[in-house]
Amino acid sequence: MLRKALQLSSCRRLSARGLSTRRGGSTLDWGGKVSEIKKKIRSVLPGGTWDLPYDTSHLPPEHADVVIVGGGVIGLSVAYWLKRLETQRGAIRVLVVERDHTYRQASTGLSVGGIRQQFSCPENIRLSLFSASFLRNINDYLAVVDDPPLDLQFNPSGYLLLASEKGAAVMESNVKVQRQEGAKVCLLSPEQLRSKFPWINTEGVALASYGLENEGWFDPWCLLQGLRRKVQSMGVLFCQGEVTRFISSSAHMENASGEEVTLKRIREVHVKMDHSLEYQPVECAVVINAAGAWSGQIAELAGIGNGPPGTLQGTKLPVELRKRYVYLWHCPQGPGLETPLVADTSGAYFRREGLGNSYLGGCSPTEEEEPDPGNLEVDHDFFQEKVWPHLAQRVPAFETLKVRSAWAGYYDYNTFDQNGVVGPHPLVVNMYFATGFSGHGLQQAPAVGRAVAEIVLEGSFQTINLSPFLFSRFYFGEKFQEATII
Amino acid sequence: MAAPRASLCLVAPVWNRGTRGVRGLNRMVAPQGNQRKRRTLVQFLADHFYDVQALREYFLHKQALKVHQENRSVNSIKNRYGPYIAGAFSVLNQGGAVKFQGQEWIRPNGRGHFSLDFLKFQAVPVEAVDASGCTLNYSGLDNLLPLKELQSLWLQRCPHVDDWCLSHLHPLADSLQELSLAGCPRISERGLACLHHFQKLRKLDISDLPSVSNPGLTRILVEEMLPNCEVLGADWA
Secondary structure, three states: OHHHHHHHHHHHHHHHHHHHHHHHHHHHHHHHHHHHHHHHHHHHOOOOOOOOOOOOOOOOOOEEEEEEEOOOHHHHHHHHHHHHHOOOOOOOOEEEEEOOOOOOOOHHHHOOOEEOOOOOOHHHHHHHHHHHHHHHOHHHHOOOOOOOOOOOOOEOOOEEEEEOOOOHHHHHHHHHHHHHOOOOEEEEOHHHHHHHOOOOOOOOOOEEEEEOOOOEEOOHHHHHHHHHHHHHHOOOEEEEEEEEEEEEEEEEEEOOOOOEEEEEEEEEEEEEEOOOOOEEEEEEEEEEEOOHHHHHHHHHHOOOOOOOOOOOOOOOOOEEEEEEEEEEEEOOOOOOOOOOEEEOOOOEEEEEEOOOOEEEEEEOOOHHHOOOOOOOOOOHHHHHHHHHHHHHHHOHHHHHOEEEEEEEEEEEEEOOOOOOEEEEOOOEOOEEEEEOOOOOHHHHHHHHHHHHHHHHHOOOOOOOOOHHHOOHHHHHOOOOOOOOOO | OHHHHHHHHHHOHHHHHHHHHHHOOOOOOOOOOOHHHHOOHHHHHHHHOHHHHHHHHHHHHHHHHHHHHHOOOOHHHHHHHOHHHHHHHHHHHOOOEEEEOOOOEEOOOOOOOOOHHHHHOOOOOEEEEEOOOOOOOHHHHOOOOOOOOOOEEEOOOOOOOEHHHHHHOHHHOOOOOEEEOOOOOEOOHHHHHHHHHOOOOOEEEOOOOOOOOOHHHHHHHHHHHOOOOEEEOOOOO
């Protein structure tokens, strides 16, 4: 009896175990079967992965309507506005060619990230004002379904520009223009300056202008990533590679005065892939040169500036690489939370960084002292000799500062008049420029992108008239210069 | 006991998240969930069908548009009744409350209706505005800026008031004595830095701001910046 019972129970246990294992086994088997069936179906159906002798999935497409050279903040902004202003969804095929997707040397990520309206040219003020409203509503413009909203880390602390007695008149007329354009800027006398910011030494300061709104600094990386994310969701194609050659056709024409003119049109862009010799010719209708500090080289590739000097063919794009240092220092007795971005009469500037009494700053070197732009190494003597004396003179607390770190970044420096170049080239008719902003490219990028997209799609500037920024000013020798440059 | 709850969590939030993905703008504060868990049916459909994707983009756009619509400027009222009435109207319209000088508080009732009796106070300046919990944003503040005699402003728990708005408030610096920003999810120490314009401020409430990284330190720095002002905030100073 007992044996029987034991046998029964063991039987039941066995059977139970058998059942459970069978159940587990069956699910395992089922998974395997499904994948097998899937594999079979895939091999039978057409349109599966082809065993091509040569895989081209990493190459850019063979055709694109617009090729943007340079995937920095300006290039991405142009791509964004092209896709946004297109009349029909997916009407334009945009390809962004970026040399380095880590943006190691790109000016965007290495910039201090300031935005200001205190310019002297009304066009620059308008560009900046539009950019400020873009950044303010960045989560409306760059919203992507299912992605978290962007946190731009905007510090609305304003810019404080100081002027000596010599510069006071210029500053006054600048502020008048800025107010006409709608910027909220106020003028401060040395007395008011001292009561507002007691840590400033007002010696040698005759007048100061202070931005109350829409001025400050933000995280450039966030803007770049936000644009990238949005642009990708809008269907813009990306490619990591380098533009090495333009294939163009030319037509010989005569102008009204009987001179012969050669008009060029870029047909193909050769994109060389990263770390290899392989390249892909991309047929395109429009090329946008947004290569920033390297845009001079891109223009040369397209044959701009190859003709005899003094002619339109021989006019080069005067955009060069310039190296600028940014230093980060700590100063326990330094100015407090209210510190704006202060630009001294000497050209040195600084701003607060975070809450722990850290400050960022630097100074633009003079033309003779330009450092070699071959690498991004920092010259620490430059701070000791050229920046610190000015800082300590302006803010006595900075006598005791301690430099924590430093980095260098590139300016896309326009040697002609330190202002941007926007719009088509008069002879290479389908190359459009968006470059040469000499340090304020980041803050104007959203507006510049829209202007370039407008001139590509509509043929003229619609919202902000940027005709003073056209390339032809280099040929005519008409400088469009800011009264003060930071 | 732990296992069934976990499995419940896996199933239940899928639908909740789906709807929140369309509606919730302030997911910045929401914890980052598991990537696999966050994929929902709506997301799946959006990835595979352009129509669904376009529809979701449209809803997102519509949502932003609604906030803009609620904050449009009240220029026609301003031209007819003057800046005080226009400011008061825009606040009442959003569900806030206003107090004219020497008068009682005016509040909309539970349904959002309010009587238009205040139209007779055209020459009476507005003294205090309570916009707590309103959908006020940067452009909506434009309606409040002409209230030159405004002494108290409550902006508690306003979801759209951010650092840009604080820099926008500077025209009120000459009159404002009391400002409350408690519970605004998008205000950070970066925006608080530009409160140094408000040297007449006597009382400032910056408690419970989730975006401020160091509430204690921020409070000390704000107190240093505004020496005449009583700052309410995190209590470890």
